[in-house]
Structure formats: structure tokens, C-alpha cells
Amino acid sequence: MGLSTSNVTSSRVPATAVVGLQWGDEGKGKLVDMLAATHDAIVRFNGGANAGHSVVVGGTRFALHLVPSGILYPGKPAIIGNGVVVDPEKLIAEIDGLRGRGVETSGLVLSDRAHVVLEYHKAEDALREDLLAESEGSGGGGKIGTTRRGIGPAYADKVHRATAVRVGDLRRPDVLRTRVAMSACIKSAAARGLHTRPNAEIAAGFDVDSIVERALDHGRVLGDSIQDTTYLLHDLLRRGKRVLFEGANGALLDVDHGTFPYVTSSSTGTTGIASGTGVPMSAVGRVIGVMKAYSSRVGGGPMPTELFDATADRIRERGREFGTTTGRPRRVGWLDLVAVRYAVMVQGVTEIAMTLFDVLSGFETLRVCTSYRTPSGVSDRFPADARALSEVEPVWTELAGFGEDLSNARSVDELPPGARAYIDLVESFVGVPISMVSVGPDRTQTIHVGADAGR
Ligand code: IMP
Numbered sequence: 001m002g003l004s005t006s007n008v009t010s011s012r013v014p015a016t017a018v019v020g021l022q023w024g025d026e027g028k029g030k031l032v033d034m035l036a037a038t039h040d041a042i043v044r045f046n047g048g049a050n051a052g053h054s055v056v057v058g059g060t061r062f063a064l065h066l067v068p069s070g071i072l073y074p075g076k077p078a079i080i081g082n083g084v085v086v087d088p089e090k091l092i093a094e095i096d097g098l099r100g101r102g103v104e105t106s107g108l109v110l111s112d113r114a115h116v117v118l119e120y121h122k123a124e125d126a127l128r129e130d131l132l133a134e135s136e137g138s139g140g141g142g143k144i145g146t147t148r149r150g151i152g153p154a155y156a157d158k159v160h161r162a163t164a165v166r167v168g169d170l171r172r173p174d175v176l177r178t179r180v181a182m183s184a185c186i187k188s189a190a191a192r193g194l195h196t197r198p199n200a201e202i203a204a205g206f207d208v209d210s211i212v213e214r215a216l217d218h219g220r221v222l223g224d225s226i227q228d229t230t231y232l233l234h235d236l237l238r239r240g241k242r243v244l245f246e247g248a249n250g251a252l253l254d255v256d257h258g259t260f261p262y263v264t265s266s267s268t269g270t271t272g273i274a275s276g277t278g279v280p281m282s283a284v285g286r287v288i289g290v291m292k293a294y295s296s297r298v299g300g301g302p303m304p305t306e307l308f309d310a311t312a313d314r315i316r317e318r319g320r321e322f323g324t325t326t327g328r329p330r331r332v333g334w335l336d337l338v339a340v341r342y343a344v345m346v347q348g349v350t351e352i353a354m355t356l357f358d359v360l361s362g363f364e365t366l367r368v369c370t371s372y373r374t375p376s377g378v379s380d381r382f383p384a385d386a387r388a389l390s391e392v393e394p395v396w397t398e399l400a401g402f403g404e405d406l407s408n409a410r411s412v413d414e415l416p417p418g419a420r421a422y423i424d425l426v427e428s429f430v431g432v433p434i435s436m437v438s439v440g441p442d443r444t445q446t447i448h449v450g451a452d453a454g455r
Contacts, residue, residue: 014285015243018353019269020250021343023259023297025323025330026290027355027438029053032069032246034443035288040241041077042070043233045276046266047248048085048117048154050147052324056441060101063324066091067098067108068246074104077236079229082113083266083276085154086167087122088218110222111229112168115158118180118215120187120206121150128152144262145299147325155265157183167226170219173212180215181208230278237283245273245284251343259386262301269347289349289432291340293357293422296330298323302390305333305369319359334367336394341430342382353436354426357419358445363401366422369394370429399425407440412449 016035020026033055036042049065056062057072064071066086068078080086095105129143136142146152157164163183169176184206219226236243249268252258256267266272274281294315297303307315312332315321321330344352360366371380372392383389402418409415412423415437427434437447 013237013240013242015237015245015279015283016286016288017245017247017270017273017284018288018290019247019347019349021252021289021291021340021347021349021352022250022295022336023252023301023303024248024250024268025052025296025298025321026250026292027353028247028290029055029064029069030355030438030441030443031288031290031353031436032244033057033072034446035244036070036073036076038242039070039076039244041079041233041236042068042073042244042246043079043081043229043277044068044246044248045081045083046268046272047264048151049087049090049149050151050264050325051248053246053248054324054441057443059442061441062098062101062103065094065325067094067105070244070246071098071105071108072103074107076107077109077232078105078107079233079277080108080110080114081229081233081277082111083272084111085115085117085151085158085266086110087117087149088167088170088215088222090117090149092218092221108225109227109229109232110167110225112166112226113228113230114167115154116165116167116170116215117150117154118165118183118211119150120184120211121153121157122148123150124153124187125150141261142300145301146264147299147323149325152265165215167222170215170222171226173216176215176219177208177212180211184208184211233277233279237279243279243283245277245279247272251289251347252339254346257346259301259389260384262299262386269343271346285350287348287350288353288435289340289344289347289351290353290355291335291343291426292319292355293335293360294319295333295336295339296321298326298328298330301386303331303333303336304339304372304389304392304394305336305367306331307333311363315359319356334369334394334396335426336369337426337429338369338372338380339382340426341380344430344432349432351435352426352430352432353438354423354434355438357422357437358406358439360422361402361404361406361419366399366401366418367396368399368422368425370397371395397425407445409439409447410444411447412437415447
């Protein structure tokens with residue numbers, strides 16, 4: 001009996017991954033959009049509508065939440081893998097919005113194994129946040145500051161198993177009804193029995209019929225875009241196609257490796273690729289870590305290099321640091337290289353893309369955090385959780401600022417010496433080469449460093 005190799009991936013072209021190295025919003029969308037030109041398929045593997053990737057093409061800004069950034073290349077498969085939690089209503093609205101602006105969306109494919117965010121997940125997200133906020137000061141740690149998109153509760157249902165709804169169920173009325181009814185029942189019972197303050201919407205239960213009918217409508221609209229993406233991806237790889245994995249959120253928001261509990265509910269980096277797509281990590285040869293030239297964070301949790309002064313206002317304004325998903329002003333601060341080096345290590349990053357470098361021009365001096373002062377001495381390690389991180393003080397390395405506007409530079413040689421010194425410091429500290437530097441939102445405002453850059 002001969003061995004069949006039809007199900008075995010023998011990719012000769014290693015796949016590429018793009019992952020964020022901070023707390024999200026690192027500018028991954030622009031990178032993925034650029035790399036999509038030389039790849040054959042683009043794949044999301046984690047998160048949901050909490051992510052916000054903005055891409056500027058020809059002066060037009062596109063804000064994407066669930067749809068992979070590669071959608072802007074007509075005809076290429078833009079795949080939403082099984083590790084994503086999909087709010088079908090938001091996805092359909094996003095597709096309609098793109099079509100309304102003339103974007104061809106026929107390449108969009110959605111895993112039948114992806115989990116569905118339903119209205120009770122969003123209600124539960126909001127309720128949990130409100131209760132956490134109320135607990136602050138009386139022993140609780142305060143709210144996480146989630147996007148209230150139902151991400152955590154949808155992932156929790158996935159782990160609970162029998163009450164979870166998967167995208168494939170949107171086309172199976174009997175399975176859908178059973179699961180929604182059971183989920184609504186358990187959530188109502190829990191709300192009545194466990195929460196100190198009854199929440200009208202949750203305690204009153206949900207209108208199961210209307211949730212099911214709407215979900216079935218969504219299933220009809222999404223139609224044949226719902227597929228088995230695991231086989232699709234292995235087929236693409238076997239045929240030597242170049243696959244690009246697009247991480248959402250950021251390494252420091254990873255549910256295991258981030259600033260727990262102030263994290264999101266998925267594996268946000270390369271650790272999420274295998275579970276979130278069914279493609280083994282051995283298929284990925286190139287991991288591009290994306291970092292801002294400074295730090296930003298949305299929501300709660302410690303951020304050692306955070307600034308609260310005029311410098312912060314200036315960075316926020318120049319960097320347009322207002323959330324793509326929620327519009328919230330982002331917290332900003334100097335670059336934290338201890339955090340970035342940790343993220344590079346955990347994610348297996350092979351090269352770095354540094355974004356928003358132009359935002360730092362015009363400062364007299366620049367500060368970069370290169371170690372932490374902790375209660376037990378100076379350390380260059382990123383601690384295991386939020387409590388420990390909140391106890392550290394940054395130890396700074398100061399650099400001379402660079403006065404010139406960088407937004408028109410197109411090569412390293414065109415950068416002022418101070419800017420080159422900044423790049424050198426990051427590279428030598430983190431131990432991974434910087435292959436791309438972004439100096440503005442447009443595709444053209446990019447400096448490629450080294451032979452492989454931009455491919
Ligand atoms: P959730 O993912 O909505 O549960 O939010 C958990 C935390 O992750 C909150 O602090 C959010 O602000 C943050 N977060 C989630 N997604 C992103 C993102 O794409 N960029 C930045 N922060 C994010």
C-alpha cells in the first residue's frame with residue numbers, strides 16, 4: 001500500500017508573518033498591504049472586530065477591522081482563519097462599505113471553523129467591564145478597557161464548547177438554534193444567580209428566535225465565502241503560493257505572553273498561527289515584527305514609559321493616535337526596548353519594520369527605555385504580569401533629537417545622523433535587523449533597508 005501525500009504540505013516557499021511587537025496599532029495594516037503585492041493570499045488568524053488596521057492608498061484611508069488588509073488587491077484570497085471571532089453583522093457592513101468605495105471583495109473567504117460573536121457576547125463584555133469598573137477601589141483592579149466588541153465572551157464560549165456557535169453553523173438552522181438557546185439560557189441563569197447587580201438585558205434573557213433568524217440571514221449573505229480554509233491554505237502552500245499571515249492586536253496584548261490580565265483573549269502573534277489557521281509554524285520562514293518608534297496603548301494596564309505632558313500631546317497629534325475601532329485617544333510614551341526585545345524573542349521575529357518614525361522629528365532629545373528599575377534591582381527582563389510591570393521604573397538612554405522632517409526620506413542615506421543613530425540603537429539592542437522604516441501613512445512613504453525589504 002503506497003503512502004498518499006495529498007494531505008501533506010510540502011511548501012517550497014516559506015510563508016511570511018506580520019505581527020505587532022507592542023500593544024497593537026503598530027501600523028501592521030500598511031505593512032501587510034504593501035507585502036500583499038508580492039504574496040498570493042493574506043490570512044487573519046486571531047482577534048476580531050477589536051482590531052483596526054488603517055491603510056492609505058492614493059490618499060484614501062481604509063479602516064479595516066475584520067477583513068484582511070490584503071483585500072485591496074483584487075482577486076487575491078483574503079482569508080479569515082478559524083482563530084478569528086467573527087461578528088457577522090460587522091463583517092457584512094465592512095464588506096458593503098468596501099464595495100461602496102469600489103473595492104472588489106470576491107477574494108474574501110471565511111473559515112467555517114471560526115467562532116461567531118453574537119449580541120449576548122457584546123452585552124456580556126459591557127456588563128463585565130461595568131462591574132469591573134464598579135469594583136475599583138473596593139479590592140478590584142478596575143476594568144480592562146476592552147473594545148466592548150464581545151471578543152472575550154466569544155472566546156470564552158469557544159472554550160466552553162457546547163454553547164459556542166461557529167461560522168459553519170450559520171448555515172445549519174438546527175445546530176444554530178440549539179446552541180443559541182442553550183447559550184442564552186446559561187447566560188441568563190448566570191446573570192440572575194451570580195451578579196450582584198442584575199443587568200436588565202442579560203437577566204431578562206435574550207430573544208432566541210430573533211438572534212437565530214438574524215444569524216441565518218447573515219449566513220445566507222456570506223454564502224459560499226464560508227469554506228474549509230484549512231484545506232484551502234494547505235492547497236495554496238502545496239502549489240508553492242506565497243501566504244502572508246496578518247497578526248491583529250499586539251504581542252503585549254497576547255492572552256498568555258502579554259500584560260495579563262490587561263490583554264485581549266487570543267494568541268496575538270506567531271503563537272496563534274498554527275491554532276488559528278491549521279497551518280504548522282514550520283511553514284512560516286519569515287516573521288516581520290512591526291513596532292512604532294515610540295509606544296502607545298489603548299485601554300487599561302501598565303505602560304512604564306507613558307507620558308502625560310506636552311510631549312505626549314505632540315506625539316498623539318502627530319501620530320494620529322486615536323483608536324481606529326473606538327476613536328479613543330491612545331496613551332503614548334517613549335519607546336520601551338525592554339518590552340520590544342521580549343516580544344521579538346517570544347514571537348521568533350526575523351526582521352523588524354519600524355513605523356511612525358516621522359512622528360519623532362523635531363524633539364530636542366529623545367528617550368528610550370533600556371532597562372527597568374524594579375523593587376529587587378535593575379532588570380532587563382519584561383515581567384510576567386501587569387502587577388509586576390506596574391512596579392517598574394524605566395531606566396533611560398537619551399539620544400539627541402533630529403530636527404528635520406523625515407516624511408520625504410526614501411533611503412537611509414536621506415535620513416539625518418540622529419535618525420540613523422536611533423535605528424542603530426534599536427537594532428543593536430534588539431538583535432534583529434530593521435528591514436523597513438515607515439515615515440508616513442502612504443505606501444510610498446517607506447524606506448527599504450537591505451536586499452529583501454519590501455518583498
Ligand atoms: P478586547 O480585545 O476588546 O477584549 O480588549 C482587551 C484590550 O486589548 C483592551 O485594552 C483593548 O483596548 C486592547 N485591544 C484590543 N485590540 C486592540 C488593537 O487592535 N489595538 C490596540 N488595542 C487593542
